[in-house]
Amino acid sequence: MTELKQYSPGTFWNKVMSAVAMAIVVSVTPSAIIGPVFQALADHGAFWASLNMITNLAMYAVPVLCGALAAGQFGFNMIEKTSVALATLIGSGAVAYSAKDQTYTLIGMGDLINTILVTALAIVVIFAVRQYVGSWSIIWDPIIGACVVGGIGTWTYPYVHLISTTVGTFLNQVTKLEPLLMCTILGLAFAVIIATPLSTVGLAYAFSIAGIAGGAASVGITACFFTVAYAVSKVNGKGLVVAMAFGSVKMMLANFLRHPQMLIPIALSGALAGLVDSLPFARMENGAAYAGFGFPVAPINAYTHLHGSVGANLLTVGLMYLVLPTVVALLSYHFCKNVLHIVDENHWYVDLNA
Secondary structure (H helix, E strand, C coil): CCCHHHCCHHHHHHHHHHHHHHHHHHHHHHHHHCHHHHHHHHHHCHHHHHHHHHHHHHHHHHHHHHHHHHHHHCCCCHHHHHHHHHHHHHHCCCEEEECCCCEEEECCCCCHHHHHHHHHHHHHHHHHHHHHHHHHHHHHHHHHHHHHHHHHHHHHHHHHCHHHHHHHHHHHHHCCCCHHHHHHHHHHHHHHHCCCCCCHHHHHHHCCCCEHHHHHHHHHHHHHHHHHHHHHCCCCCHHHHHHHHCCCHHHHHHHHHHCHHHHHHHHHHHHHHHHHHCCCCCCCCECCCCCCCCCCHHHHHHHCCCCCCHHHHHHHHHHHHHHHHHHHHHHHHHHHHHHCCCCCHHHHCCCCCC
């Protein structure tokens, strides 16, 4: 435990969150960037359907990558890294076991909050037993990681998952409000949620956030993407800006944890986008399976719900998912930076080599 004590609580959690953020970005980038293309082509042959499946499969690796990358942050050796990865996979809730059929089913990336907690616990436990297992680490570390820490994760999962369930219940109640309030609140809520460990895709699908509500959610999420993309453009490279615009905002988890005020311009942009989306001539619609996505997935689904000409529909989608998010991103960022003075450009810096 002496080695663990060299890390302050702040440093420890910063390392864990940075690793989790990178794991998410690496896993979801294929589906976020090229996924919509393969999805559109999936019905035109087995080859494209296969590529669509492969692209989406990458996101299921989130728990394993979280464990491996977090362990790497603390200089763990290969046995220790893989033992932490075992713990996070088992404890994440990403794999469901059916005793009746004796089958294991991948059900997504699991509960990210529980994954983070299990990752942290696994690292602490490995540090604690390191001096006792010695050369027996090849035997004991995997057993401890999988059976002890992973087992604890499976027990905590139902309780930790209540956080997502509670948030989802609240969002479901919001859908019963009149359009102006509903769209504004959903735009704000989903813009902020996408920047946290919670899953907007899982919440929207599980609680049937669809139709106009789904449109407001996806527009709010897109506003978050563009706000973060604009903010990081001040201090980061162009590649990172593009990644943020295409949905990699969870990469900023460590930044948000250190500077929670960064969420204020995001919330403001989401609320403004949702407010505009509530107007009768601007209302977008999304199915529950797409409401938790932002640009570029949501616009494709929103297009299918429009009933005008091809040109008019493309213009509407472009205005709502490109022009509107850009405008509210600029307004929100500069209002928080120049008027409220709560935004610091350096807070948005991401060290890709950390």
